[in-house]
Amino acid sequence: MAYWSRARRPRWYVRGIMALVVLAVFGASMVKVYPSGDIYDRRGVGTVKVSKSNVPEVFRLCGFPYCFLHNYNLYPVEKPDGYQKTQVETLIDQDAQHYVQPKVQPNILFLMCESYSDLSDADVFAYTEEDDPMHGFHVLADSPRARSGHIAVSNFGAGTANTEFDVLTGIQTNMISTTNVSAFRVVHKAVNALPWDYQQAGYSTLFTHPGYGWFYNRDSVYQFLGMEERIFNENYTQADQKGTMISDDAFADHLISELDARLGGDAPLFAYGVSIQNHQAYTYGKYGFVPEQPPLNTTISDEAMEPLSVYMEGVRDSTAMLTKLCNYLDTRPEPVLLVFYGDHLPALGQDYGVYQELGLPIGMTDTSAHVLETYETPYLIWANEAYAPDCDFDALELPETISSSYLGAAVYELTGMCGMDPYFDMLNAVRRSLPVINHDVYLDASGQAITRLTSEQEAQIKCLQWWKYYRLKDEALLEHCAG
Numbered sequence: 001m002a003y004w005s006r007a008r009r010p011r012w013y014v015r016g017i018m019a020l021v022v023l024a025v026f027g028a029s030m031v032k033v034y035p036s037g038d039i040y041d042r043r044g045v046g047t048v049k050v051s052k053s054n055v056p057e058v059f060r061l062c063g064f065p066y067c068f069l070h071n072y073n074l075y076p077v078e079k080p081d082g083y084q085k086t087q088v089e090t091l092i093d094q095d096a097q098h099y100v101q102p103k104v105q106p107n108i109l110f111l112m113c114e115s116y117s118d119l120s121d122a123d124v125f126a127y128t129e130e131d132d133p134m135h136g137f138h139v140l141a142d143s144p145r146a147r148s149g150h151i152a153v154s155n156f157g158a159g160t161a162n163t164e165f166d167v168l169t170g171i172q173t174n175m176i177s178t179t180n181v182s183a184f185r186v187v188h189k190a191v192n193a194l195p196w197d198y199q200q201a202g203y204s205t206l207f208t209h210p211g212y213g214w215f216y217n218r219d220s221v222y223q224f225l226g227m228e229e230r231i232f233n234e235n236y237t238q239a240d241q242k243g244t245m246i247s248d249d250a251f252a253d254h255l256i257s258e259l260d261a262r263l264g265g266d267a268p269l270f271a272y273g274v275s276i277q278n279h280q281a282y283t284y285g286k287y288g289f290v291p292e293q294p295p296l297n298t299t300i301s302d303e304a305m306e307p308l309s310v311y312m313e314g315v316r317d318s319t320a321m322l323t324k325l326c327n328y329l330d331t332r333p334e335p336v337l338l339v340f341y342g343d344h345l346p347a348l349g350q351d352y353g354v355y356q357e358l359g360l361p362i363g364m365t366d367t368s369a370h371v372l373e374t375y376e377t378p379y380l381i382w383a384n385e386a387y388a389p390d391c392d393f394d395a396l397e398l399p400e401t402i403s404s405s406y407l408g409a410a411v412y413e414l415t416g417m418c419g420m421d422p423y424f425d426m427l428n429a430v431r432r433s434l435p436v437i438n439h440d441v442y443l444d445a446s447g448q449a450i451t452r453l454t455s456e457q458e459a460q461i462k463c464l465q466w467w468k469y470y471r472l473k474d475e476a477l478l479e480h481c482a483g
Contacts (some may be wrong), residue, residue, distance in 0.1 A: 075185035077472050078177040080465045088470040091463070095422035101201065102416030104390040106335040106383075107263055108198070110272040110408075111255075111325070112164060113248075113318045114279050116342030118378045120312065124358045126295035133316035136323035137340075137380060146382040147393045151404040152375050152438035155181075156363075157280075157347030161216040164274065164343070166404040168225055169193045170427045171468045172437065184221045190477050194408050195226030197421045198270040200478075204228060208258060209274040210236055210246035227272070231258065243287035248277040248314075248321035256328050263334050275321070278314030280347055282307035300357040307348045308358075326382060335387030339411055341404075342377030368441045368449040372401065375438055379407060381414070399435045399447050406431040421478065423467055430460045437461065 010018070119125075120133050129135065141148035154162045154173040162173040165183035169191060173183040180186065190196075195205040207227040213219035222230050233246065240250035255273055262269050284290050284306055291313035293305055300308070322340055329336045345362065348354035352363035364370040383391040396410050409427040412418070418425055434450075434457055436443035442450040442457070450457070 075180050075182060076177045077180075077186050077469060079469055079473075080462070083466055083469055085470060085474050088466055088474075091426065091467070092422045095419075095425050097419035097422075097425050099201070099417065099419035102390075104335055104387070104416075105201065105203075105268045106337045106387045106390075106415055107269040108203075108271065108337050108339070108411065108415060109259070109269075109325075109329075110167065110339045110411075111322075112160075112167070112272075112274045112341060112343050113322075114160065114275050114277065114314075114343060115311070115346040116278065116315065116318050116377060117345050119345070119360075120294070120315065122358070122360060124297050124360065126297050133312050134319055134378075136319040137378065140322070140326055140382055141380055143382070145385070145388040145391070146380060147396070147398055148378065148380045149398060150376040150401045151341055151379050151407055152372055152401060152436050152441075153344050153377055153404045154183075154375070154438075155344045156374050157344060160274065160343045161218070161221075163404055164272075167341075167408040168195065168272065169471070170405050170409050170424055171471060172403065172405045172464075174439065175465055175468050176472070182216075184216050184218070186472055187221045187224050190224050190226075192421065192423065192471055192475060192478055193225040194412060194424075195222075195270060195272075196477060197226075197412070197417060197424070199226055199228070201417060201420060202267055203270040204262065204265070204267045206258065206262070206269065206271040207231070207273075208255060208271070209233075210240070210251050210254070210276050211274075242277060242317070243285075245277045245279060245286070248275050248317045249324070251275050251277070252321040252324045255325065259328075259332075263332055263336070268334075274343075275318065278311065278318055278346070282310035282314075282346065282348065284310065286310055287313065296358075298357075298359060300354070304349060304354045304357045307346075308354055311346050311348060322380075326384070329384040332384060333386055335390065336384040337387055337391065337411070337415060338382045338384070339379070339407070340382070341379035341407065344377060345374065368443075371439055371441050372436070372443075376401065381411065397432060397445075399443075399445060401443065401447065402431060402435045403437050406435065423471065426463065426467070430464065433457060434460060437464075 009015075118134055118137075120127055127133070132138070137148075140146055154166060159173070159181065161182070161184045165187075166172055170193075171183075173180070176183060176186060199205055205227045206229045207218075207222045208231040209218065210233045211218075213230065213232040219230055219232070235254065236246050236250065240246050240254075242249070251273070259269075259271070262271075287310065291309045293309050294312045326338065329338060349357075355362035360373075361370040362374050364374075381393070391414065393414070396414055398410060402410070406427065409424045409431060412421070412424045413428050418428075432445060434442060435445060442453065444450055453461070
C-alpha cells in the first residue's frame with residue numbers, strides 16, 4: 001500500500017499522449033463502430049427480438065452509451081448553408097400580425113387514421129356509391145360544413161409519426177436532413193408547435209392513441225410538443241380488439257368518453273388522436289376471418305387479393321368510426337372542428353406489387369403526378385352544427401393538394417390564431433405560393449407542377465429550411481408559451 005501511495009504520477013507528456021490515444025480511439029469509434037447497426041440489430045435475447053421502436057427497452061439491452069452514440073449519428077438535423085440565427089430572429093420581429101382572441105374559440109380534434117386512403121376511388125374498383133368503403137367520408141366531404149382534399153406526406157407505407165410531426169410542428173420531416181427517416185428522434189427539448197400555441201390561447205391539450213407510449217417515444221415527444229394529457233392503451237381490454245388490433249370502433253367509443261368529460265368545461269379543448277386498427281400486416285390472420293373481396297374491373301392474383309381485402313375491411317371500419325364521431329359531435333352544443341386524415345398509403349405487397357397488379361402508378365417516379373400519388377392521402381376539415389356559422393372555409397384558399405406540413409397551419413388560421421406564432425403566420429403565406437413541396441415536386445397555387453422555381457420561391461424554401469433548424473436546435477419556447 002505504501003508503494004502505491006508513493007508512486008509517481010506519469011509525466012505531463014505521457015498523460016497527454018494517453019489522452020490523445022483515448023480521443024483517437026473514440027473518434028475512430030464514432031466513425032466505424034457507433035454508426036454500425038450490428039450491435040443495435042442484435043438487440044434482444046436469443047431469438048426474441050425487441051422492436052427498434054421500443055426505445056427504452058433497446059437502450060436497456062444494448063446499454064445507454066452505445067445506443068445514445070449510435071442514434072446520435074443516425075438522426076442529424078442538418079444545418080443549412082449560411083444559416084444565421086439572428087436572421088431568423090429578425091423575421092420573428094418583423095411579423096406584423098397580432099393575436100386577437102376570436103369571438104368563438106372552437107374545440108379542435110385532429111384525428112389521424114392509420115393508413116387511410118381513397119384507394120377505393122380508383123377506376124379499377126367496381127364499388128357502388130353506397131358500398132364504397134369511403135362512402136361516409138364522401139358524404140361528409142360534400143357537406144357545406146366541410147372542406148376536403150389531399151395532403152402530400154413524407155412517407156409511403158410506414159412512418160406514421162412523421163405525419164404527426166409534420167402537421168403539429170409545420171416542419172417537413174424530409175427537410176430535417178437527407179438521411180433522417182424518423183422526425184420524433186430529433187425532438188429532445190420543448191419545440192414550439194400547435195399544442196403550445198393553443199395552450200397560450202387558453203386551451204387544454206390532449207393526445208390519445210390506443211398503442212404503447214414507448215412506441216416512437218410518443219409519451220416523451222408529446223410532452224415536448226405541448227400535450228398536457230397523454231392517454232395510451234392502458235384502459236383498453238381484449239374486448240376492444242378486432243383481431244390483433246384495437247378496433248377503430250372501440251377507439252371511437254373511448255374518444256367519445258374522453259370528449260364527454262372535457263367538452264363544455266372551463267377551457268376549450270385541443271385534442272389529437274391516432275388510430276391503430278388498419279396498421280399492417282394485411283394477412284387473413286389479422287382478423288381471424290376472410291373479409292369480403294373488393295369488386296374489381298380486372299383480375300389479380302390470390303396473393304394480391306389477400307392484403308387488398310384485409311386492407312379494405314380496415315378502411316370501411318375507419319370510415320364508420322369517422323361517421324360515428326361526427327354524429328356524436330353534432331349532438332354537442334359546443335363548437336367543434338374535426339380534422340381527419342390518413343398518415344400514409346398502405347404497403348400492399350412487396351415492391352408495390354398489389355398496386356402494379358391493379359394497374360395503378362403508385363411507386364412510379366416518371367412524372368410529378370405519379371410521385372405525388374405515392375404520397376397523397378385524403379383529408380377532411382369538418383365543422384359541427386354549433387361551429388359551422390362561424391367557420392369561414394373560403395378564406396383559407398385551399399387548393400386540392402397541400403403538403404402535410406401546411407395542414408395544421410391552415411387550421412391555425414381557420415380558428416383565429418393568426419399572430420400567436422410567427423412561424424405559422426409565415427407558413428400560411430408560403431402555403432399560398434407553394435402549396436406542395438414534396439420529394440422534389442413543387443406545385444403552384446393552381447395545382448400546376450413547377451419545373452423551375454422563381455427566386456422568390458427559392459427564398460421561401462430557404463426560409464423554411466432555416467426556420468426548421470432554428471426551431472429544432474436554437475429556439476426556446478416562445479415567451480407566450482413559456483409561462
